[in-house]
Amino acid sequence: MLNTYMELVRIRFLMMLAYRVKYYSGIIIYSLNIGVYYFLWMAIYGENSSLNGTTPVQMATYVAVAWMSRAFYFNNLDREIAAEIRDGTVAIQLIRPYHYILVKCFQGLGEGIFRLLLFSAPGLFLVSLVFPIQLPTGVEDWGWFVLSLVFAFVINSQVNVITGLMAFFIMNNTGLIRGKRVLVDLLSGLLIPIHLFPEWAGKILAFLPFQGISYMPSTILSRGLPTSEIIQFLGIQMLWLILLLIPIQLLWMTARRRLIVQGG
Amino acid sequence: MRSIEAKGLTKDFKVYQSRSGLKGAFRDLLNRKYRMIRAVDHINLSIEQGEIVGYIGENGAGKSTTIKMLTGILEPTSGTLQVNGYDPHREREQFVRTIGVVFGQRSQLWWDIAVRESFRLLKKLYRIPDDSYRQHLDRLVEVLEIGSFLDQPVRKLSLGQRMRCELAAALLHRPRLLFLDEPTIGLDVLVKENIRHFLKQVNKEYGTTILLTTHDLSDIEALCSRVVMLDQGKIIYDGDLERLRSQWGDGRRLILELKDEISLSALNERSHGLALRWEGEGTRFVAHMENGTGVSDVLSRLVPAVTVREMKIEEATTEDIVRRIYREGITHHA
Ligand SMILES: Nc1ncnc2c1ncn2[C@@H]1O[C@H](COP(=O)(O)OP(=O)(O)OP(=O)(O)O)[C@@H](O)[C@H]1O
Numbered sequence A: 001m002l003n004t005y006m007e008l009v010r011i012r013f014l015m016m017l018a019y020r021v022k023y024y025s026g027i028i029i030y031s032l033n034i035g036v037y038y039f040l041w042m043a044i045y046g047e048n049s050s051l052n053g054t055t056p057v058q059m060a061t062y063v064a065v066a067w068m069s070r071a072f073y074f075n076n077l078d079r080e081i082a083a084e085i086r087d088g089t090v091a092i093q094l095i096r097p098y099h100y101i102l103v104k105c106f107q108g109l110g111e112g113i114f115r116l117l118l119f120s121a122p123g124l125f126l127v128s129l130v131f132p133i134q135l136p137t138g139v140e141d142w143g144w145f146v147l148s149l150v151f152a153f154v155i156n157s158q159v160n161v162i163t164g165l166m167a168f169f170i171m172n173n174t175g176l177i178r179g180k181r182v183l184v185d186l187l188s189g190l191l192i193p194i195h196l197f198p199e200w201a202g203k204i205l206a207f208l209p210f211q212g213i214s215y216m217p218s219t220i221l222s223r224g225l226p227t228s229e230i231i232q233f234l235g236i237q238m239l240w241l242i243l244l245l246i247p248i249q250l251l252w253m254t255a256r257r258r259l260i261v262q263g264g
Numbered sequence B: 001m002r003s004i005e006a007k008g009l010t011k012d013f014k015v016y017q018s019r020s021g022l023k024g025a026f027r028d029l030l031n032r033k034y035r036m037i038r039a040v041d042h043i044n045l046s047i048e049q050g051e052i053v054g055y056i057g058e059n060g061a062g063k064s065t066t067i068k069m070l071t072g073i074l075e076p077t078s079g080t081l082q083v084n085g086y087d088p089h090r091e092r093e094q095f096v097r098t099i100g101v102v103f104g105q106r107s108q109l110w111w112d113i114a115v116r117e118s119f120r121l122l123k124k125l126y127r128i129p130d131d132s133y134r135q136h137l138d139r140l141v142e143v144l145e146i147g148s149f150l151d152q153p154v155r156k157l158s159l160g161q162r163m164r165c166e167l168a169a170a171l172l173h174r175p176r177l178l179f180l181d182e183p184t185i186g187l188d189v190l191v192k193e194n195i196r197h198f199l200k201q202v203n204k205e206y207g208t209t210i211l212l213t214t215h216d217l218s219d220i221e222a223l224c225s226r227v228v229m230l231d232q233g234k235i236i237y238d239g240d241l242e243r244l245r246s247q248w249g250d251g252r253r254l255i256l257e258l259k260d261e262i263s264l265s266a267l268n269e270r271s272h273g274l275a276l277r278w279e280g281e282g283t284r285f286v287a288h289m290e291n292g293t294g295v296s297d298v299l300s301r302l303v304p305a306v307t308v309r310e311m312k313i314e315e316a317t318t319e320d321i322v323r324r325i326y327r328e329g330i331t332h333h334a
């Protein structure tokens, strides 16, 4: 079973490799983003040596790690699913002995792994030469981070699947998709770490799944948290990962009932 | 076990109508008006293992909708349905392992990867053992003549090349039942022939049941022992092609070129009592003979008086027949 899905990952990876030129521009955009946010934060720090207990070096590390993680967890599943619903290909997928949504997620994973290897890893290395960032050297920290990043990928994909499946109910959901992307970047702590949000906002975000997408893995790697706190983070991520399965299943079940096939 | 057993199978589509203008758009938001379209209307269909059945009907008759229900893509509005012993919609993941599907209008291969990679993926998906996969694939490649473009991505194939690959893909896992929705659409004569030959072989060798829709009636003539004709969602004919021809064929036409001129009334007089109708003038005449009237009967009446120089017998083609049915409707005639 897993074998089949891994084959999908492999094929997506090959496809990405075939179109790799398209991704070179991505590397530049990500590097620019890291630069911009780095200088922005340094300007905010000014003479201060700490913001809410975060040092400038920790902040620089957070920025670099957060953006490079985004390269891994980010995918366009929402747009792909919406497009396939609109043009009717989703129906054709139903004659294959697999679960459509799982297939999509594994394709997203193939894409993520591609960007991780060809893009995040070398990117992070380059950035560490240019900016004063401090990555942990312990295997344990990296282990926690990888686990948290995998959870981040799943949560982000689940959010995307939910957004994409909305196309069953609102045929034109491009606006929704675009809005969601901005919202996720903001609420996940990619642009501003969540502990720097005003207190009331932080309280609200603590009840939303988005913290698990960027803030948690990036914090684990950039701030050196005590293990108990790391485990708490992972627990929260896992909780969301399970909770989000419910709306997906409901949406998918309703969708299959209402499925109409455009054309042919 | 029957391949397909459908009773009272029905599919309704809700078609939303949008009102015009901005005000209309707002009213649509609150309550949208819709209309029900009955695409498939209480059809009963029973197909035995090993049959090749042609499913025909005008554009919009409901053929594709039926196939989509039979393959588990769409949920029937009502009726009972068993395909290969499964309920296609409820038991989808297991059920689809037992069928193969080709939609002529749509590709199911992965657009950006080589055909061979697509096949490999299918092998994993259907858990086909290595040796049986290799054997079977070699066979498919040989018969369908697709060896030379296995390494090209699907998007670079021509329609005919792609369609042959789709067929191979649909049969890799040796399904017991094959659905083909317009498999020969847009293909040249040679490719069509190749595909028909191939389908016949598959049916004979593996006993694969085949249900195909087509607008090319020569497909039906070449392949199908049984035709099911659909009109506005209802089955209007279900039986063998021969019966359809004899019921609807309107007999044969005898075309005569005579040596000397003769009048129509003289001919009518001669053939008095035979079920036929004369047409023409001068030396050229056509006899529209009803079923049961023999050519020899007609000739034996004529020969004593007139000399026949040239003679041709024409039979209505399936296409003629089907055209008539589409135009006149089956009830009108029967
Ligand atoms: N998704 C849909 N929504 C609404 N109506 C639909 C939908 N799909 C099909 N129909 C309607 O159902 C009827 C049957 O369509 P179907 O596609 O089954 O016809 P068909 O026999 O395959 O025709 P063709 O020979 O043109 O392919 C048509 O009137 C069509 O307009």
Ligand SMILES: [Mg+2]
Pocket (backbone or CB within 6 Å): A264, B063, B064, B065, B181
């Ligand atoms: Mg059709």
